[in-house]
Every structure is written in structure tokens, then in C-alpha cells.
Amino acid sequence: MNSSAFNILxxxxxxxxxxxxxxxxxxxxxxxxMRRVLTNIRxxxxxxxxxxxxxxxxxxxxxxxxxxxxxxxxxxxxxxxGDPELAALQIALAYDDIESYEVPVSTAGCVYLDGSIIRVxxxxxxxxxxxxxxxxxxxxxxxxxxxxxxxxxxxxxxGDDWRIQGLGFSRPRYCIASGHKASSGIFPSVLRNKxxxxxxxxxxxxxxxxxxxEIENALALLCDSNAYSGWLSGVVDGIxxxxxxxxxxxxxxxxxxxxxxxxxxxxxxxxLEQLVGAACQQYLFQLSLVYALIDAGRExxxxxxxRRSYTTVRRALAAAHEHVNIILLMNEIEKSxxxxxxxxVRAERRRVMLMSECNHVLSxxxxxxxEGRYLWDRLIxxxx
Amino acid sequence: xxxxxxxxxxxxxxxxxGGMTIxxxxxxxQDLGWHSxxxxxxxxxxxxxxxxxxxxxxxxxxxxxxSGSFVVDGREVRVEMRMYRPxxxxxxxxxxxxxxTALVDFARPRLRQSMVVLGDGDAPEEGVNAxxxxxxxxxxxxxxxxxxxxxxxxxxxxxxxxxxxxxxMQVVRYDVGADFTPHHDxxxxxxHATLIERGGQRVATVLLYxxxxxxxxxxxxxxxxxxxxxxxxxALFFEYSSASxxxxxxxxxxxxxxxxxxxxxxxxxxxxxxxxxxxxSANEF
Numbered sequence: 248m249n250s251s252a253f254n255i256l257x258x259x260x261x262x263x264x265x266x267x268x269x270x271x272x273x274x275x276x277x278x279x280x281m282r283r284v285l286t287n288i289r290x291x292x293x294x295x296x297x298x299x300x301x302x303x304x305x306x307x308x309x310x311x312x313x314x315x316x317x318x319x320x321x322x323x324x325x326x327x328x329g330d331p332e333l334a335a336l337q338i339a340l341a342y343d344d345i346e347s348y349e350v351p352v353s354t355a356g357c358v359y360l361d362g363s364i365i366r367v368x369x370x371x372x373x374x375x376x377x378x379x380x381x382x383x384x385x386x387x388x389x390x391x392x393x394x395x396x397x398x399x400x401x402x403x404x405x406g407d408d409w410r411i412q413g414l415g416f417s418r419p420r421y422c423i424a425s426g427h428k429a430s431s432g433i434f435p436s437v438l439r440n441k442x443x444x445x446x447x448x449x450x451x452x453x454x455x456x457x458x459x460x461e462i463e464n465a466l467a468l469l470c471d472s473n474a475y476s477g478w479l480s481g482v483v484d485g486i487x488x489x490x491x492x493x494x495x496x497x498x499x500x501x502x503x504x505x506x507x508x509x510x511x512x513x514x515x516x517x518x519l520e521q522l523v524g525a526a527c528q529q530y531l532f533q534l535s536l537v538y539a540l541i542d543a544g545r546e547x548x549x550x551x552x553x554r555r556s557y558t559t560v561r562r563a564l565a566a567a568h569e570h571v572n573i574i575l576l577m578n579e580i581e582k583s584x585x586x587x588x589x590x591x592v593r594a595e596r597r598r599v600m601l602m603s604e605c606n607h608v609l610s611x612x613x614x615x616x617x618e619g620r621y622l623w624d625r626l627i628x629x630x631x
Numbered sequence: 632x633x634x635x636x637x638x639x640x641x642x643x644x645x646x647x648x649g650g651m652t653i654x655x656x657x658x659x660x661q662d663l664g665w666h667s668x669x670x671x672x673x674x675x676x677x678x679x680x681x682x683x684x685x686x687x688x689x690x691x692x693x694x695x696x697x698s699g700s701f702v703v704d705g706r707e708v709r710v711e712m713r714m715y716r717p718x719x720x721x722x723x724x725x726x727x728x729x730x731x732t733a734l735v736d737f738a739r740p741r742l743r744q745s746m747v748v749l750g751d752g753d754a755p756e757e758g759v760n761a762x763x764x765x766x767x768x769x770x771x772x773x774x775x776x777x778x779x780x781x782x783x784x785x786x787x788x789x790x791x792x793x794x795x796x797x798x799x800m801q802v803v804r805y806d807v808g809a810d811f812t813p814h815h816d817x818x819x820x821x822x823h824a825t826l827i828e829r830g831g832q833r834v835a836t837v838l839l840y841x842x843x844x845x846x847x848x849x850x851x852x853x854x855x856x857x858x859x860x861x862x863x864x865x866a867l868f869f870e871y872s873s874a875s876x877x878x879x880x881x882x883x884x885x886x887x888x889x890x891x892x893x894x895x896x897x898x899x900x901x902x903x904x905x906x907x908x909x910x911x912s913a914n915e916f
Contacts, residue, residue: 550697552716
């Protein structure tokens with residue numbers, strides 16, 4: 248492995264390994280992903296684009312500071328479905344430096360901007376200046392204003408079950424309180440769930456604003472304490488809160504930088520644990536775009552006594568990454584919070600899961616790549 | 632059973648220090664997704680002060696990835712069955728038919744009445760004649776038989792255990808009606824303290840079936856209601872790192888009703904013999 252690999256693996260292992268490299272690594276990975284998306288858009292469009300306008304997008308992508316945002320994944324998914332025009336519009340929407348862009352969208356679809364979902368079709372045009380953004384298509388026109396570092400839709404729909412609320416942090420920037428059903432263990436289908444053209448019949452269930460407040464309190468606790476503030480903000484742009492009683496999958500490759508959490512009352516400490524755990528998934532997703540951590544086409548299965556079930560090296564590595572970071576987080580919190588005993592319990596809980604469910608699987612694994620082995624060694628060393 | 636005892640103890644400590652009752656601790660462990668039997672085992676171990684052995688090395692089947700077979704000593708051995716609590720494994724083709732026959736032929740003229748080591752401190756360490764064990768056996772010490780030595784090395788490889796911590800091979804013959812009543816293979820920690828001090832505690836048994844009796848002769852584990860049927864060349868492994876009835880390794884050799892039954896046994900110890908009493912050389916049991 249070269250020094251670049253050590254940098255990236257360290258930066259994604261935990262905030263204590265190589266914090267100074269973290270933001271540049273995140274940016275590089277996001278840029279790499281975006282370049283791949285642009286290449287695919289150009290290939291799929293086959294010369295149907297306004298070359299000059301698209302070249303502007305490419306130039307902007309290469310020179311702008313780029314965030315790890317769901318807009319990238321949505322564009323990638325659109326081009327993957329054979330909608331390069333929609334993908335190009337999505338990218339243009341994501342970059343504030345692009346003031347105008349026009350493209351014919353042959354198949355109706357949705358684009359995403361800071362939590363808002365906009366349905367477009369036909370000739371679609373983006374105009375942006377002086378803190379004002381307008382997106383028009385044959386579906387109609389929607390207008391946004393810039394407020395607290397995000398684009399906020401001017402129109403307000405009474406009874407809408409998709410409420411976006413700014414968090415007041417540089418990142419994560421917003422929470423979406425959604426009343427849509429979410430399936431346990433599955434990341435919500437954001438674009439399909441949103442009712443765009445009319446107010447939904449259902450209403451946001453109670454507790455949405457309390458949960459957003461809980462998230463804000465958790466993030467505030469983080470800011471007061473430690474390196475995990477930067478760790479979280481490096482990869483989490485928005486938070487989607489699903490109704491009570493659901494435990495959605497936290498992350499999806501289709502929505503980088505957007506994490507989903509349930510609305511149940513967890514308390515600040517467990518909420519923070521949940522957010523950092525979701526951030527860990529984002530970092531592993533980033534790493535997977537750069538390096539294979541496990542040999543392609545190979546896997547190992549191991550028995551977990553405590554659960555009387557089986558796990559794989561891939562699952563164990565992802566779980567270990569999360570467990571170690573929660574242990575480190577709680578160790579930091581323990582030093583400063585009002586209830587250090589509670590933080591210690593959370594740390595010990597993760598330690599026992601790490602040792603009983605991951606350690607024996609990963610320690611002798613023959614399918615970890617050099618990068619995967621290095622990551623595991625760094626993780627386990629960080630808590631010894 | 633192998634556990635991550637140290638981290639489990641720390642977690643339970645932290646929960647109890649936080650004011651939880653032991654029932655609430657059990658609920659917390661259940662919330663982790665743990666199996667109820669495992670929770671019972673961990674909590675019982677914690678309450679008896681035994682939940683500290685996370686770092687202790689124990690013999691275990693040296694396979695990964697649920698392989699259906701593995702190669703040891705150049706021989707492909709099949710994994711027929713594996714159990715985790717107690718740790719039991721049945722391996723097929725551990726010995727060839729020729730090896731089984733050769734061991735029986737070697738042992739037959741050396742057979743003596745089997746002895747048992749009793750759990751009361753007054754009995755001789757060499758063992759005594761007992762109705763509990765109506766069989767004959769021959770002890771084949773290291774260096775006496777090249778084949779027995781090679782099989783001991785094979786056992787060491789299969790269970791990742793130092794050969795210096797494996798006792799001499801015992802070849803045992805059961806005639807019709809002969810049996811071995813339910814017993815544990817570990818030494819009683821109190822009654823056999825001197826024995827343990829000199830040569831370490833037994834932690835696992837490897838039982839090699841040298842023939843397949845026509846009827847009867849199963850190895851039975853009453854605690855878990857398991858019966859292992861002798862098949863020529865198979866190896867039965869079971870581990871009991873806790874020298875107590877909690878190990879669930881109570882077992883018996885059930886009477887055979889036809890023909891004869893031949894087995895060879897290796898006991899694995901937690902350390903090599905120190906030979907301090909001069910009766911045995913170092914690293915020899």
C-alpha cells in the first residue's frame with residue numbers, strides 16, 4: 248500500500264487516526280464519484296446535450312469544493328436508469344456556482360435539493376441568482392430562497408408530511424421529518440415516497456419536532472465534546488426522520504450523505520450513537536469506492552455463540568467499524584457529560600459486541616485484503 | 632465454550648453499577664440479540680465468578696469458514712457434525728481403515744483391565760479397578776509406536792494444540808456387555824490438586840473409533856441427550872475448559888450387545904507436564 252492508501256484508510260477508520268486528512272479524503276472520494284457520474288452521463292447522452300452548458304458543469308465539478316451529498320447519488324441513479332438529462336439537471340442543481348442550465352427531460356422524474364423533491368419533465372430550466380432559485384418544467388415552477396446555508400422552498404403545503412427543518416449547523420444542515428411508512432432495515436425510498444403535487448392525506452405523526460430537537464441536542468453535545476463533530480459533518484448532509492416504530496436502514500448508496508433514523512424516543516446519548524453509527528456506514532461506503540476491503544468473490548462465515556447465528560467477514564468488518572467508533576465516542580463523552588456512567592455503559596455494550604461478534608471473525612480472516620487488514624488492525628489498536 | 636469473558640464481565644459490571652438488577656441485566660443482554668441460553672450461561676458464569684477466562688486458550692477444531700473438510704497430516708478429514716455448547720465435533724476419516732487395524736493389532740497383546748481415577752482424594756492416582764469401567768486398555772506412550780505418535784501429531788494439528796500437552800494414547804477394548812458408566816474426563820480440582828499441579832488439567836478429549844461394533848457401544852452425553860455412533864476411523868472431540876458439571880460433557884460408553892468395540896483416546900491438557908515428581912519425564916504424561 249502507498250502513503251495515499253494509509254491516509255485514506257486512517258481518515259475513514261476513526262477521527263483519531265488522521266483527522267487532518269479526513270476532509271480532503273472525503274472530498275477526493277466524492278469528486279471521484281462525481282467524475283464517474285459525469286462520464287456516464289456524457290456516454291449515455293451521446294451528443295444530445297448542449298456541449299457548452301455541460302462543459303460548464305464539468306468545470307464546476309472539478310474546481311468547486313464538493314460535499315458528500317445525496318444529490319450525487321441521485322444523479323448516479325438517474326443515469327443508471329437511462330435518464331442522462333435528469334442526471335445532468337440534478338448535478339446542475341447541486342452546485343451553487345451554476346447559475347443557469349436548461350435541458351429537455353424526456354422521461355418525467357424527480358430531482359432533489361437540500362431535502363426538497365421536485366418533479367420535472369419536458370423542457371426544464373434552472374435559474375439561480377442573489378439567493379433565489381427557480382426550477383421550471385412542464386410540471387410547473389418551484390422557487391427557493393437561500394437561508395442558513397440551504398435552499399428552502401418558498402411554497403408551504405399545509406398538512407404536508409415531508410417537513411424540512413434547518414439544523415443551524417454547517418453540516419448536517421437539515422432534518423426531514425417524514426410521515427411516510429418505512430420498512431425495518433430498509434432505507435426509505437425517498438424519491439418515491441414524497442407526495443409532490445398535492446398535500447398528502449396523512450399527516451406527520453406526533454413527535455416529529457421533539458425528535459428534531461433531540462437530534463439538535465445530540466449534535467450540540469457532540470460539538471461541545473470532541474473530534475466526532477468533524478467526523479459526522481464530513482459525511483452527513485441531511486437526516487431523514489421516519490415515523491415511530493420503524494427502524495429503517497441508516498444509509499443507502501443512492502443517497503450519500505443522507506441518513507435515516509427512526510422517530511422513537513431514544514434520548515440524547517443513544518441518538519448520538521445512532522448518528523455516529525450511520526456516519527460510520529458513510530465512511531465505509533466511501534472506502535468501498537476506493538478500495539476493496541475484502542477479496543472479490545470470497546467470503547468467510549463464522550459462528551457467533553452469543554446470538555447462535557452466523558456472520559460474515561463483510562458484516563463483521565462493518566459492525567466492528569461502528570462499534571469501535573462508538574466506544575471512542577463514548578470515552579470522549581464520558582469525560583464531559585453530566586452522566587458519565589451512562590456513556591460508560593454504552594461503551595461497554597459496544598465493546599462486548601465487538602469482542603463477541605467481530606473479533607474472532609476478523610482476527611484470523613483470510614479474505615481481508617491488505618487494506619481491509621490494515622483497517623481492522625487500526626480499529627482494534629485504537630481501543631486497546 | 633469460548634466466550635469473550637472479559638468484555639462480558641465489564642459490561643455486566645457497568646450495568647450493575649448503574650443500578651440495574653440481575654433480571655434487568657438479562658433483559659439488556661436479550662436486547663443485544665443474544666440467545667436466552669447464552670444469556671443464562673453468561674450470567675451464571677458471572678455470578679459464580681467464572682466470567683474472566685476470555686484470554687484462556689482452549690483446543691478447538693482448526694477450521695474456518697464452515698469448511699466441510701480440512702487436510703491434516705496429508706489426510707482429508709470430513710467434518711460430520713459440530714456443536715458449540717458443549718464444544719463437540721465428529722470428524723470422518725480421521726484414521727484410515729489400515730491405521731485402525733494396525734492400532735488394534737498393536738494394542739491387543741498389551742491390554743490390561745481398565746482403571747478409573749476416582750474423585751476422592753484417598754484413591755491412588757494410577758486409578759483403581761471399578762465396576763464403572765468394565766473394559767481393557769493399553770497405554771501407548773510416546774516413542775513406542777510410530778503410528779501412535781503420528782496420530783497424536785495429527786490430533787495436535789486438527790485441534791491447534793501443542794503435542795506436548797497431549798497425553799499418551801489409550802487404546803480400549805469393550806467386550807459384549809462391557810461399558811463405561813457416565814463420567815467426566817477432567818480431574819476433580821479439589822481431589823486431584825497434586826495431579827493437576829504436576830501435569831496440568833485435562834481440557835478436551837479426542838476419541839478415535841477403531842471399529843464399528845455390530846450393535847450398541849454408542850458414546851452418550853446425558854446432559855445434552857446426544858448419542859454418537861461408532862464408525863471406523865471417525866474421531867469424536869469434546870472440550871471442557873470449565874472443570875465442572877457446567878461443561879455438559881458428562882458421557883458414557885454404552886454397553887455393546889454384539890461383537891467388540893475398540894477406541895483410542897487422547898486427553899488434551901492445559902499445559903505440558905512438569906515431571907516434578909521424577910516419575911515421568913518432562914512433556915510426558
